[in-house]
Amino acid sequence: MYAAERLAKIKRIIREKKRIDVATLSKLLAVSEVTIRRDLLKLEEEGYIVKTYGGAVLQELVDESPKSEMPGFNLDDDPYLAEKEQIGKIAANLVQDYQIIFLGPGTTCYQIAANLVQKRNLTIVTNNLYVISLLQKSPTIKVIAVGGEVNYGRNCLVGPIAQDCLKHLHTNISFVTVDGINLDRGYTLNDFAVIDIIKTIKFNSDEMVLVADYSKFDKIALTSIGDLKYFNKVITNSRIPAEYKNYFFENCIGVYTTIEIES
Numbered sequence: 001m002y003a004a005e006r007l008a009k010i011k012r013i014i015r016e017k018k019r020i021d022v023a024t025l026s027k028l029l030a031v032s033e034v035t036i037r038r039d040l041l042k043l044e045e046e047g048y049i050v051k052t053y054g055g056a057v058l059q060e061l062v063d064e065s066p067k068s069e070m071p072g073f074n075l076d077d078d079p080y081l082a083e084k085e086q087i088g089k090i091a092a093n094l095v096q097d098y099q100i101i102f103l104g105p106g107t108t109c110y111q112i113a114a115n116l117v118q119k120r121n122l123t124i125v126t127n128n129l130y131v132i133s134l135l136q137k138s139p140t141i142k143v144i145a146v147g148g149e150v151n152y153g154r155n156c157l158v159g160p161i162a163q164d165c166l167k168h169l170h171t172n173i174s175f176v177t178v179d180g181i182n183l184d185r186g187y188t189l190n191d192f193a194v195i196d197i198i199k200t201i202k203f204n205s206d207e208m209v210l211v212a213d214y215s216k217f218d219k220i221a222l223t224s225i226g227d228l229k230y231f232n233k234v235i236t237n238s239r240i241p242a243e244y245k246n247y248f249f250e251n252c253i254g255v256y257t258t259i260e261i262e263s
Helices: 003-017 022-029 033-045 059-063 081-094 107-116 129-135 160-167 192-203 242-250
Strands: 019-021 049-052 055-058 100-103 122-126 141-145 149-151 156-158 171-176 180-182 186-189 205-211 223-226 233-235 254-256
Touching (some): 003 033, 033 055, 081 107, 081 233, 100 107, 107 171, 107 205, 156 160, 156 192, 186 192, 192 205, 192 223
Parallel strands (some): 100 122, 122 141, 171 205, 205 233
Antiparallel strands (some): 049 055, 149 156, 186 223
16 A cells, blocks of 8 residues: 555544544554554644544644633743643643543643643543633543632632542542752642642542643742652653752653653
């Protein structure tokens, strides 16, 4: 089969199914998964599909995903927007279909949510009002909004009600961020209520993943939540200081700074 013919068939299949994985395409077209990945890369360059972890989704489906309509929400004012967008893509690549995910407060977790609309049958537990607003019309994701008191500074829900809800929920992966990261003081935040949320979700989560852009490193906030071994994985940018990379490596903590994650 010629490449042009194969690409046309892939387009037709994705048009019908909206999303598909590499393994399925490989079987349908009787070619290797390496060939399929190469074809998908070409179709992504053409703007026809968006590559996902292990497959692809029709570009139109992503274009139709909801945008946050919260008053005062303007990502363009964020000086670290590009870094957070990259982190969002990396985090989404770690998530598999049918998983239960927790997204904590902050615009970095919002960027994760924006990339998760490509997944199938996810359940997202969140106290992040930005995320709730973004995903409220997404047909492919089940959203569980944690109740509680509104923290207007971080646009999230906190307090005893939120904690009690989270105590009864299990998640496969929990993504949270912090205000400061320091070799001596560990992970720190300026908000005790958010710390309580993180500690609560950690108890029932298979995996805790920190998401933080490089600006959070070498900073110390009000109070510590734990040392640098507190999280199983760290998703950040390549610009973090070398001493942190060395620490994470020496302590077997996975660090992700690129979206080139193999399926």
